[in-house]
Amino acid sequence: MTSVLDRFLRYVQIDTQSDPNSPSFPSTSKQRNLSNLLAVELQELGISDAHVDEHGYVYATIPANSSKENVPVICFCSHVDTSPDVTGASVVPIVHENWDGSDIVLPDDHKQVLRIGELHDLDTQIGNDIVTASGGTLLGADNKAGVAEIMAAAEILMHNPDLKHGTIKILFTPDEEVGRGTEKVDLQKLGADFGYTVDGEAVGTLEDETFSADAVKITIHGISTHPGYAIGKLENALKIGAEILARLPKDSLSPETTEDKQGFIHPVQFEGIQEKVTLSFIVRDFNTPGLKEKEDFLKKIMEEVLEHYPHSTGDFEVHEQYRNMKEVLDQHPQVISNALTAMEKVGLSPIRQSIRGGTDGSRLSFMGLPCPNIFAGEHAFHSKLEWVSVQDMEKAVEVIVSLAQVWEENA
Structure with a gap:
């Protein structure tokens, strides 16, 4: 043996x-x-x-x-x-x-x-x-x-x-x-x-x-132009993406602040240039309806940030991972x-x-x-x-x- x-x-x-x-x-x-x-x-x-x-x-x-x-x-x-x-x-x-x-x-x-x-x-x-x-x-x-x-x-x-x-x-x-x-x-x-x-x-x-688990991808389409002549025109997708991340709660809803049956929103990747940025997240909750609540919360953050950038747009995609x-x-x-x-x-x-x-x-x-x-x-x-x-x-x-x-x- x-x-x-x-x-x-x-x-x-x-x-x-x-x-x-x-x-x-x-x-x-x-x-x-x-x-x-x-x-x-x-x-x-x-x-x-x-x-x-x-x-x-x-x-x-x-x-x-x-x-x-x-x-x-x-x-x-x-x-x-x-x-x-x-x-x-x-x-x-x-x-x-x-x-x-x-x-x-x-x-x-x-x-x-x-x-x-x-x-x-x-x-x-x-x-x-x-x-x-x-x-x-x-x-x-x-x-x-x-x-x-x-x-x-x-x-x-x-x-x-x-x-x-x-x-x-x-x-x-x-x-x-x-x-x-x-x-x-x-x-x-x-x-x-x-x-x-x-x-x-x-x-x-x-x-x-x-957990029940989803992946979320946010794609920000900004407005790019020459920085020397950008006044009133440039809407930097990198800064827009950073604002979205900055609005996530500091004391809740993250892996580092949750335990037991608490779920979270976790950014895992940020990449792009001033014209286009992609933010990737994983969303977790033990109750599947809780995923939708967290995704709605994240989408609302994106929409509120974009209100300050009238010519930029954002795509919000949800992909089921497991239940x-x-x-x-x-x-x-x-x-x-x-x-x-x-x-x-x-x-x-x-x-x-x-x-x-x-x-x-x-x-x-x-x-x-x-x-x-x-x-x-x-x-x-x-x-x-x-x-x-x-x-x-x-x-x-x-x-x-x-x-x-x-x-x-x-x-």
Whole structure:
């Protein structure tokens, strides 16, 4: 048997960083390097249909070994790409065995230090084996921890016929980090009734609620003229765009001023010249109607600013990104109850919580595959301080195996 740690250490050294500016799919061809490896390893486990499709998705089926005919088909899903925020090239993973709670100074950049009190959940890990990168890159636990855990669970299920389960589907997706992870997934081909993404944080957490999310693009068309003869004529789109940003609240409605179930408006890009400027925003709210309220507020700011520039115009475009998966999951309570039972069976006290973000499960749920998110143990993701504990990864493997059995038992 290959340990989940051995798999994880091997996978994180494969650069799979996605690119939000790439028009191709997947956005970077190097993601296929890991996808191809996973398909080969699944085949070596005896999963004969494991393959990578033309879009870089890995599909595989663990055949049912239960005599029951009505066991729902469940899917476990993780993504192979890592965040564009920090490089994922030349990752050097370090295992800090039996960690004693002291500061972990990363050797390639001594300014990168893991300290209790500064990183969530780190204080619960004393005595465990902590895996970090070396300080110059992210680690890639988001989401290669989930990938390794699903692979380790697949090996256990394939090699232990006494563990009864229905048909299990495995799905590894590209480009989750750039919001395109489900763009070309074939759910008919997948053939699952219910799913679970393995892409969460602290051990024991089950996330069944996400933001609802939209993207907003404001395009300002100003009036350009020679600056030496601009009096009474020039309406600088750069200044108009800056005024729009300046009118956003300073003490509310932003990521840095909100928490829990509070939504926000977040500018993510500003580009252009004096004639034309584009402002890009992401808008988030746990209640879908709250998105419309925030978008109306932002549009009103644009219109009020433009009142002072009579010859300039503005375009306001809204693009749906994903919706709160709770709207779907509430219609299928067994998806949650079975996950809670599986966690309890392996000695955990489950924690249901919301994600201040989204997962592939958000889109999959609305595409017809109800799909909450279970923990993978990843922490401080999208940063050089990213870490995961070996014991948390091992517990995630136990939960996946237990969950396969719970669905069979309850059928």
